[in-house]
Amino acid sequence: MSVSPEDPTVAAFVSAINAGDRDALFALLTPDATMSDDGSERDLAGWVDKEIFSVGGHMDVETASDGGRSLKASFTNATYGTMRTRWAFTVTDGRISRFETGQA
Template sequence: MPLTVDQLIDPAVRAFVTAVNAGDREGFQAVLAPGVTMSDDGSDRDPAEWTEREVFAPHARMAVESQSEDGLSLVARYRNDTWGEMRTAWRFTVSGDAITRFETGQA
């Protein structure tokens, strides 16, 4: 059974997942630090281009299966209209209340 968003330990990660699942571009941008970086399957990507193509345009959703003790790593079933559903790993670097880097890839 997936975790509920309320069960996610880190507030920034919780806001990230909430924004993805709601298709909330403003909420998503609000949780990212200026100059945020990201990678997908080990390759650095432009966060703005990647999130539009992989998250918002294809209506992505995350069902979190587990989180690390510190809440900065997740395993989730990630689904979007382009790729369907896949099991993914997510790692977040957080400074204060903002995400400075996120990394994702197949789990």
């Protein structure tokens, strides 16, 4: 059973991933949004396309904390299968300005 994050912007981010809706996801991001994966800074657009949208990424949120801005989730894609991941979001004025992810 998937948990819905309390933060509506983060919940919409998860929904956009699970719907395969790249446009909806990018609408949730600030124009200068940044991200990291396992502590390494990544090109956000390239990473999202490679790790999520071109490989059928899907997120099942297991736990949410910090007002719904910190998640533990099972993340599945065609490249790596299913892995337990952590996600932390910085939300600024209702949009995501940064997220950090990695294996949990």
